[in-house]
Amino acid sequence: MMSLKSFAKKNFKSLAAIALVSGTLGLTSCLDNDNDPIDYPPAGYISIYNGAPDNNGVIIFADQNQVNNSPLKYSEALAYRNFHPGDRLFKFSEPNSLTSLYEEEYEIKVDSVYSMFMVEEAGEIDAFLVKDNWSEPSSNKAQIRLVNLSPDAGNVSLLIDDSETPLFDGIVFKNISDFESIDTKKVKMTLVSSSGDTLATATNVDLQGNRVYTLIVRGFVESAENSKKLDLQLLTNYIEF
Template identity: 70%
Template sequence: MKNLKHLASIALLAGTLGLTGCLDNDKDPIEYPPAGYISIYNGAPNNTGVIVFADQNQVNNNPLKYSEALAYSNFYPGKRLFKFSQSNSVTSLLDKEFEIKVDSVYSMFVVEDAGTLDAVLLDDNWSQTTAGKSQIRMINLSPDAGTASLLIDESETPFVADLAFKSNSDFKGLDSKIYDLTVVSSTGETLATATRVELRGNRVYTLVLRGYKQSTENAKKLDLQLLTNYIHY
């Protein structure tokens, strides 16, 4: 469980809340209503952009396009119905209910499953950050890549093993340095690579496998994207 000061620093980093008063020991702390914190990422390759609603409250003004993310923002706790629609349309592409807990941090991923939208909500449960290590997890958002594993540099032992579509690993620590990343299938076929990726200390990352392995003319190809969840300054 992350404490309120830690949650405030996440929100401040994301630019969603002005919580500097919470971090100033010379002033009385400001009381904020109970909330959970969610970032939202669009990983649906054929989606042109979504407007997100939590119950009747609109979350974003501009369409969230493929491979884009909304920074952490606060949401009232409890069971919330999330609605995803196209811009300037009242037709819902997806309605899905999630339970938001007080003082919890989440990432929501919009995905494409058999041609329709779906969404998954992950607990962002990382450990205390340190200057010498980064923390990273992986999520498989490719609808057709099958089971995927992550190899680091020349190691033949997967750093993350056997992630099915819409599944993720836990956050794991890596020394702060530059790495070569290779994602392979269950048969050892190379699915995607990223070379000279710098992972810095005091940072938390999510590595996203996204797109289609069997790409058509208009489909987004399979590749990797590194998201930064948190930076401790």
């Protein structure tokens, strides 16, 4: 893992969301061009992703501090930001509402990097926090992991190109793989069920060096709304500039 000082300096430049819809790649990013040195206080860093398809957007609080000004909508992510270390009570509420949809206390450790994933199960909101442990990026390898946020997809596996051996195998709902290294190239991704049925595909996915990715399985296998159907979404956690 890189030094946290390096991460703190670069992380606000590095989060980009890449939506993979019907194999088409779209890219948005939030880049900060301020290279002035900053004295960063002790903190942990957390990104937050809304993976609840039936949710209309949430305002998030850490203890009494509001994290986001605009509602975080389904399939959107908040870039890594610093949080005071210690036990923090996270609350998710609908905009303009004091009613909590979900709340949970998490321990945030100093000099640690996390991702929080908001999910939906049987109409109820849930969330889980994972520690992000990737190795130092290199120019000829990308690092990627898989997280399953689909309530009805069951165990899922990911095939790359024509390989019959999954890069990730049997990832269950609300579980996440370790980061794996993969050659930098354009690949075809095929998500399959435990019975071998194809659930989703994405073609010409450009995995670049010096980058760390999270591939998200989101939505419902059984859904009448296209916007909520099972799909793949790629998030860029970090770029080594």
